[in-house]
Each structure stands twice: as C-alpha cells, then as structure tokens.
Amino acid sequence: HYRGKVASLCHRALAWALRLVRRGACVKSTHAFVFSNCTHGKVDSVLETFDLYAETHRSLCIGPQIGEVLDEVVRRVCPLLVLELGMHCGYSSVRLLRLLPPRGRLVTVELDPITADLGEEIILVAGFKHSQFQVLAHSSAEAIPTLHSFLESDQGTGDGINLVLMDHDPQQYLPDLLALEREELLCPSGCTVLLIKRNQRAENLRGILDHIRGRRADLIESTVMLSAALSP
Numbered sequence: 734h735y736r737g738k739v740a741s742l743c744h745r746a747l748a749w750a751l752r753l754v755r756r757g758a759c760v761k762s763t764h765a766f767v768f769s770n771c772t773h774g775k776v777d778s779v780l781e782t783f784d785l786y787a788e789t790h791r792s793l794c795i796g797p798q799i800g801e802v803l804d805e806v807v808r809r810v811c812p813l814l815v816l817e818l819g820m821h822c823g824y825s826s827v828r829l830l831r832l833l834p835p836r837g838r839l840v841t842v843e844l845d846p847i848t849a850d851l852g853e854e855i856i857l858v859a860g861f862k863h864s865q866f867q868v869l870a871h872s873s874a875e876a877i878p879t880l881h882s883f884l885e886s887d888q889g890t891g892d893g894i895n896l897v898l899m900d901h902d903p904q905q906y907l908p909d910l911l912a913l914e915r916e917e918l919l920c921p922s923g924c925t926v927l928l929i930k931r932n933q934r935a936e937n938l939r940g941i942l943d944h945i946r947g948r949r950a951d952l953i954e955s956t957v958m959l960s961a962a963l964s965p
C-alpha cells in the first residue's frame with residue numbers, strides 16, 4: 734500500500750539532494766573539469782571543455798548558442814574597453830577576451846571571492862595576461878564607483894567603456910546602468926550594453942528596457958539577449 738508513496742518520496746528527496754549538491758559544487762566542479770581536461774594556453778580548447786562539461790552538468794555559463802551572439806556583437810563593436818558584470822567561472826570572459834583588439838582590455842566583476850579566484854585562474858589557463866584583464870571581486874554596486882580610478886590609470890582606454898555585458902543579478906541591471914551613466918564611465922561616442930535574459934520574468938527587465946527606450950537607443954531584442962547601442 735505504501736510502496737509507491739515511499740518510492741516517490743525517496744525519488745523526490747534524492748532529486749532535491751542532487752540539486753543541492755550540484756548547486757553547491759557548480760563553480761568548483763566546473764573549474765576542476767575545465768582545468769584538468771583542457772589544453773592549457775589554447776583558448777578554443779578551454780571553451781570546448783566548458784561546453785563539454787555543460788552537456789552533462791548544470792552550468793551557469795552562457796554556452797555556445799548565446800556565446801555566438803556575443804561574438805557577433807564583439808566583432809561588430811570592436812571594443813577597447815569591456816565591462817563584464819557576473820564573471821562566474823570565466824567562460825564569457827574568455828570568449829570576450831579572445832576577440833578584443835590588441836589594445837583591448839576587460840574588467841570583470843564577480844561578487845563571490847572564491848568564484849572570482851577560480852574564474853581568474855581559468856582566464857590565465859586560456860593564455861591571457863594580467864595586462865589584458867582585471868578581476869574585481871566585489872558586488873557590481875561596490876565595483877562601479879571604483880572604476881574611475883582604474884580607467885584613469887589606463888592610458889589606452891581613457892575614452893570609457895565601449896561594451897557592457899550584464900549577466901549577474903537582473904535586479905541590478907537598471908541600478909548598475911544608471912550608476913555607470915552617473916559616473917560618466919560609458920564612452921561618450923557610444924556604448925553597447927548586452928543584457929543576458931535567462932529565466933527572468935519580463936517585468937523584471939521592464940525598468941531597464943524603458944530606460945533604454947527613453948534614451949532612444951537602438952534596441953535589438955532576441956530570446957536570449959538584449960543589445961542596446963546607447964548614443965551620446
């Protein structure tokens with residue numbers, strides 16, 4: 734009489750425990766898999782190993798499908814200075830860095846310090862040097878006001894940020910864009926903002942979309958990504 738119910742309960746408990754374990758282990762296990770299975774110094778191998786991991790494990794990386802949309806935008810904008818909010822394990826950072834022009838630089842922000850360390854190691858494993866990127870282990874709200882001093886010390890990218898990739902906390906997308914504008918960190922001749930749309934409800938992004946439309950920016954919407962070219 735109770736066998737079916739007990740089996741169903743056990744199944745649900747196991748699924749819950751697995752979800753819990755995978756959620757906790759996600760960053761470390763992604764890092765360990767990529768670190769030990771990719772060819773060090775080969776960018777394509779690093780990205781392919783991330784994709785291989787994501788075939789069998791839960792992964793927060795944007796993955797190849799969104800990655801190709803990102804590549805297309807980076808090739809078009811050819812940015813000298815990119816700001817990434819939400820680095821995680823470094824997948825999108827590596828994707829961005831491999832397409833930057835020789836003088837191009839990436840500043841990437843990650844809230845969790847352990848994740849930030851692991852992501853930074855993966856960027857180095859992919860063959861990039863500290864002269865090409867900077868990891869800030871802070872929340873986006875803390876990091877943005879500090880970017881000024883960082884930009885001023887950077888001769889090649891003095892015009893400001895040309896491309897912003899937001900893939901952190903959707904609740905922060907609008908406050909962070911407003912802070913970037915208030916701090917005058919965006920390139921005065923125009924800046925492209927990419928917003929990753931995961932499973933957020935449409936209303937969570939309504940504020941930032943209204944703001945972008947209010948600026949009469951060119952807004953390109955896809956199911957996975959919103960790209961806005963903010964004019965001066």
Ligand SMILES: C[S@@+](CC[C@H](N)C(=O)[O-])C[C@H]1O[C@@H](n2cnc3c(N)ncnc32)[C@H](O)[C@@H]1O
Binds near residue numbers: 794818822871901
């Ligand atoms: C979806 S993951 C980013 C995935 C990454 N873009 C990739 O494709 O590899 C989101 C990351 O943003 C970080 N995060 C969340 N809120 C943040 C905030 N307010 N500031 C900075 N990072 C944040 C999380 O710790 C997490 O590592």
